[in-house]
Amino acid sequence: xxxxxxxxRQLRKQDTxxxxxxxxxxxxxxxxxxxxxxxxxxxxxxxxxxxTDETTLxxxxxxxxxxxxxxxxxxxxxxxxNAILRAYAVSIFTTVVGTIVSLTVMSLLAYALSRPEFALxxxxxxxxxxTMLFNGGIVPYYILMTQYLRVQDTIFAxxxxxxxVVYYVLILRTYFAAxxxxxxxxARVDGAGEWRIFFSIALPLAKPALATIGLFMxxxxxxxxxxxxxxxxxxxxxxxxxxxxxxQSNAQAMQIQSAVGNIAAGEIxxxxxxxxxxxxxxxxxxxxxxxxxxxxxxxxxxxxxK
Amino acid sequence: MFTRFFKPKLVxxxxxxxxxxxxxxSWSPHSVLAQDDLSNLPRLVYIYPGSPxxxxxxxQQAMSEYMAERIGATIELRPLDWGVYNDxxxxxxxxxxKYDIAFTAPWINNYYTNITQEYFIxxxxxxxxxxxxxxxxxxxxxxxxxxxxxxxxxxINQQIFVKPFGPYIRTEILEAIGLTEEFAxxxxxxxxxxxxxxxxxxVDQDETLTQVTYNLAQLLVAENWGYDPIVSDLVIDTSNPxxxxxxxxxxxxxxxxxxIIRRWYLAGYAPADPAVWAEMDAAWTAGLYPVRVADIVKxxxxxxxxxxxxxxxxxxxxxxxxxxxxxxxxxxxxxxxTSEHPExxxxxxxxxxxxxxxYNMLSKGLEGVHWExxxxxxxxxxxxxxxxxxxxxxxxxxxxxxxxxxxxxxxxDPTQVGAWPETAxxxxxxxxxxILGFTFDGSQVETELASVSAVLQxxxxxxxxxxxxxxxxxxxxxxxxLDAGIERIQAEAQRQIDEWRANNS
Numbered sequence: 001x002x003x004x005x006x007x008x009r010q011l012r013k014q015d016t017x018x019x020x021x022x023x024x025x026x027x028x029x030x031x032x033x034x035x036x037x038x039x040x041x042x043x044x045x046x047x048x049x050x051x052t053d054e055t056t057l058x059x060x061x062x063x064x065x066x067x068x069x070x071x072x073x074x075x076x077x078x079x080x081x082n083a084i085l086r087a088y089a090v091s092i093f094t095t096v097v098g099t100i101v102s103l104t105v106m107s108l109l110a111y112a113l114s115r116p117e118f119a120l121x122x123x124x125x126x127x128x129x130x131t132m133l134f135n136g137g138i139v140p141y142y143i144l145m146t147q148y149l150r151v152q153d154t155i156f157a158x159x160x161x162x163x164x165v166v167y168y169v170l171i172l173r174t175y176f177a178a179x180x181x182x183x184x185x186x187a188r189v190d191g192a193g194e195w196r197i198f199f200s201i202a203l204p205l206a207k208p209a210l211a212t213i214g215l216f217m218x219x220x221x222x223x224x225x226x227x228x229x230x231x232x233x234x235x236x237x238x239x240x241x242x243x244x245x246x247x248q249s250n251a252q253a254m255q256i257q258s259a260v261g262n263i264a265a266g267e268i269x270x271x272x273x274x275x276x277x278x279x280x281x282x283x284x285x286x287x288x289x290x291x292x293x294x295x296x297x298x299x300x301x302x303x304x305x306k
Numbered sequence: 307m308f309t310r311f312f313k314p315k316l317v318x319x320x321x322x323x324x325x326x327x328x329x330x331x332s333w334s335p336h337s338v339l340a341q342d343d344l345s346n347l348p349r350l351v352y353i354y355p356g357s358p359x360x361x362x363x364x365x366q367q368a369m370s371e372y373m374a375e376r377i378g379a380t381i382e383l384r385p386l387d388w389g390v391y392n393d394x395x396x397x398x399x400x401x402x403x404k405y406d407i408a409f410t411a412p413w414i415n416n417y418y419t420n421i422t423q424e425y426f427i428x429x430x431x432x433x434x435x436x437x438x439x440x441x442x443x444x445x446x447x448x449x450x451x452x453x454x455x456x457x458x459x460x461x462i463n464q465q466i467f468v469k470p471f472g473p474y475i476r477t478e479i480l481e482a483i484g485l486t487e488e489f490a491x492x493x494x495x496x497x498x499x500x501x502x503x504x505x506x507x508x509v510d511q512d513e514t515l516t517q518v519t520y521n522l523a524q525l526l527v528a529e530n531w532g533y534d535p536i537v538s539d540l541v542i543d544t545s546n547p548x549x550x551x552x553x554x555x556x557x558x559x560x561x562x563x564x565x566i567i568r569r570w571y572l573a574g575y576a577p578a579d580p581a582v583w584a585e586m587d588a589a590w591t592a593g594l595y596p597v598r599v600a601d602i603v604k605x606x607x608x609x610x611x612x613x614x615x616x617x618x619x620x621x622x623x624x625x626x627x628x629x630x631x632x633x634x635x636x637x638x639x640x641x642x643x644t645s646e647h648p649e650x651x652x653x654x655x656x657x658x659x660x661x662x663x664x665y666n667m668l669s670k671g672l673e674g675v676h677w678e679x680x681x682x683x684x685x686x687x688x689x690x691x692x693x694x695x696x697x698x699x700x701x702x703x704x705x706x707x708x709x710x711x712x713x714x715x716x717x718x719d720p721t722q723v724g725a726w727p728e729t730a731x732x733x734x735x736x737x738x739x740x741i742l743g744f745t746f747d748g749s750q751v752e753t754e755l756a757s758v759s760a761v762l763q764x765x766x767x768x769x770x771x772x773x774x775x776x777x778x779x780x781x782x783x784x785x786x787x788l789d790a791g792i793e794r795i796q797a798e799a800q801r802q803i804d805e806w807r808a809n810n811s
Contacts, residue, residue: 058589059594143402146401235358
């Protein structure tokens with residue numbers, strides 16, 4: 001009898017638990033769906049606007065489904081696709097090369113800083129971390145790059161500024177410092193030189209850290225447009241983000257011009273053309289990063305279980 | 307996967323490849339044009355806003371050859387993209403990077419900032435000595451507009467200096483309502499009202515049109531009513547030879563303009579929810595509105611508007627043209643403090659402003675390559691080699707007003723022919739503002755200027771769109787202006803004007 005009652009109570013408790021969990025799950029899902037919609041709808045609006053007829057867009061405003069389909073904006077752009085294709089090439093090149101080279105430089109530096117027996121550890125650390133707290137500001141930076149290094153209007157101007165990001169060196173150094181010193185001693189006993197120890201032992205063990213920082217660096221390089229703003233005047237070397245920035249800000253500058261009044265402005269890219277540019281520029285990149293990110297996240301977790 | 311990725315040899319290999327690729331990319335061929343005798347001459351650098359032009363180097367080469375014979379220097383054209391011009395030129399100035407000439411104006415690469423930072427050199431003596439024709443092409447009063455303190459720092463580009471405001475209407479609609487003569491005879495904005503009523507009837511029947519007009523706020527622009535704006539909401543009445551600084555919103559003209567705007571807004575001629583500039587321009591292009599109530603009406607301007615917005619328009623100037631400082635110095639070229647050859651830089655400006663052949667090389671490109679004569683007598687050109695438009699020729703900066711005297715520009719549209727003498731006449735006939743040449747220095751009242759500018763946005767804009775009752779709106783606007791300290795700016799402006807007049811009489 002009592003066991004029957006307990007059973008019933010348990011069943012009821014199960015029911016309420018189940019109900020609660022359904023509600024929780026539902027509300028969590030609802031919140032997440034709402035959040036993803038907030039992220040996705042603006043993107044969809046841009047895609048839809050880029051496929052809308054210009055006049056219809058002005059008349060009826062933005063809608064999720066193009067009220068009057070038109071691919072004219074894309075036709076306009078693909079009449080002269082060079083700018084976009086070149087910008088893609090520059091962006092991909094700086095991202096790939098920049099990430100690889102900067103990872104190499106930073107891990108070499110961080111590894112040296114992590115080894116207690118390195119004689120210049122203290123002064124070098126000070127030298128590196130001092131720049132994190134104090135810097136000369138934009139004008140000395142500009143003078144250094146253009147008048148001493150003379151890298152303006154070359155691809156180096158896009159690569160050099162991010163070669164060493166002190167914060168990431170700090171992370172890598174901590175990671176290298178956590179490696180057991182016995183491991184390095186053992187390697188040395190087995191006859192390995194410093195280079196071999198670094199490449200065959202320290203680096204493979206630091207894979208998770210390298211993967212994470214590699215991702216950060218790739219994003220840094222991909223999203224960077226300010227460096228190009230300062231140092232690139234040659235339109236053949238515009239990276240993608242900067243090209244987009246230029247298109248957008250040119251349109252704004254033209255409007256200021258026409259607002260000034262007695263000046264005839266040049267041609268302003270139409271709304272739909274601007275949207276189409278945005279789609280062409282971010283679309284493939286978004287897909288690319290979706291895969292890239294998954295790949296790297298897997299790398300991080302694989303590393304963590306070892 | 308990752309172990310393989312980080313094999314030492316592979317990393318080294320990739321590193322080497324990266325460096326190799328980097329060199330290849332950075333050494334992408336840049337055509338070397340300069341011939342030996344040209345490369346021995348001093349090379350001037352001219353920086354200005356503009357979009358990249360495919361044939362820039364050909365034009366640069368031709369200009370250099372032309373210049374070499376006349377002033378013994380060559381030119382490097384360095385257009386910077388419009389949207390980043392301000393950022394890049396201020397870095398160039400601050401870092402002391404060498405260049406000779408840069409485009410400047412109160413609205414881009416700020417002329418006054420450049421002067422206070424001493425980025426530009428005084429040009430007075432250089433102009434009289436090395437640019438005699440250019441100097442003589444404008445009256446000393448006109449040149450005074452560019453004078454700041456004791457010196458002229460900017461070379462004025464001659465173009466339309468006055469702002470004769472008036473309404474624009476799409477020609478086909480004007481013809482459809484049959485009021486062409488009435489429109490051409492307009493002398494005041496009040497007289498425009500019956501035409502708007504007729505347009506409204508037309509709009510009601512034509513479903514491609516949404517409303518009569520959209521830019522009501524332009525009616526509040528002080529130049530419409532013969533006032534010369536000094537700063538923020540302060541103006542002087544140009545018909546009064548004794549310049550007294552007035553608060554614009556306290557004038558009869560302002561109230562009158564606000565009344566008209568409110569009346570037309572209530573009549574439903576303009577959108578209930580006014581949009582931003584960019585959207586309104588797009589709306590005009592899309593053909594939603596047939597009338598622009600007030601805009602600058604200039605000779606040959608209808609063709610420009612049609613080229614830009616795609617609708618044939620008719621316009622009539624209503625406002626009496628007044629020559630103001632702001633109008634004269636709307637476009638300038640300055641010479642940098644880093645210039646090693648300021649006399650050659652001014653010589654270059656002399657050529658640009660007095661030699662039509664040279665000027666049109668920069669603004670239109672090369673004959674036979676980018677343009678050809680349609681009618682040499684009338685100075686009318688067309689795109690070269692059967693190209694459909696100038697934009698397809700490889701060189702079309704489309705900014706004549708940036709480079710020099712636009713009255714030397716070749717006409718590109720048959721309806722424009724004769725517009726330059728007409729414009730020059732308009733400038734010449736215009737009544738000079740009693741404070742022509744005066745520039746306000748706001749450094750003493752910066753706080754007040756900032757608060758007043760916020761007040762203008764908050765209380766001035768609703769009046770400009772007709773959203774609020776006029777009496778109530780102006781009363782609140784004025785209280786807010788007084789609270790923001792407009793009287794201190796007014797007193798400062800009056801003091802500076804009195805001082806300026808004492809020095810210039």
